Amino acid sequence: MIQFNEEAMRQYQAILKRYPEKRPALIPVLILAQKEFGWISQEVAEYVGSLMGYPASDVLSVATFYTMLRKKPVGKYHMEICRNVSCWLMGTYPCVDEIKRRLGVEAEEITEDGKFSWNLTECLGSCGTAPAMQVGDRYYENLTPESVGEIIEKLAND
Ligand code: FES
Known part of the structure; x- marks a missing residue:
């Protein structure tokens, strides 16, 4: 229990x-x-x-x-990437492509080692530094495919 x-x-x-x-x-x-x-x-x-x-x-x-309350298990690092207008215009989807390429899982799926999962989310209130992503309590902003890759590498080695 x-x-x-x-x-x-x-x-x-x-x-x-x-x-x-x-x-x-x-x-x-x-x-x-x-x-x-x-x-x-x-x-x-x-x-x-x-x-x-x-x-x-x-x-x-x-x-x-409430979408912020999860109804399914997630990876140790659950990456929530904003898909609203500012982030979308500034490059959410190239970042998502990089996440999929590196992790090999689709939204809501968990990597085999249990470390990562991801999904698209609504506005994180960080539109001025779009695209934005939240992992746990931490925000990552001004994302690019390169910076997303670095974040994944850093978390993978954590
Ligand atoms: S639109 Fe992405 S943080 Fe607001």
Whole structure:
């Protein structure tokens, strides 16, 4: 059975303190759960629901609404590349071609070593430095196929 480790439980308690009631805390708690467990599985939904006093179906109904909450497993480094107008105009798709060439997987697939996955996402709020990509908590901006290749190499050796 999954459960938050000590540090995650401390963060969970801190999140709850920020809200007058539990319901609005559900999204940040799900983000925390995703960081801890990788994605929002049925098991994770049941665990979060048991912590907060909601049925798993309630938790999943929130998780399925937000694309930032993953409903499938991803690689250790999940690359989310913006496909909205600024990024698209500035070269998202040549970068995507480079990702596909280097990783050999399509969107939502995971490399055999479990290290990488990628997908296209909506605006990351970094339009002025397009094209942009998010990997975990980190943003990469002004991407080119060359810089994407360097990022992949660096992460692969991490
Ligand atoms: S359009 Fe890509 S970050 Fe906004």
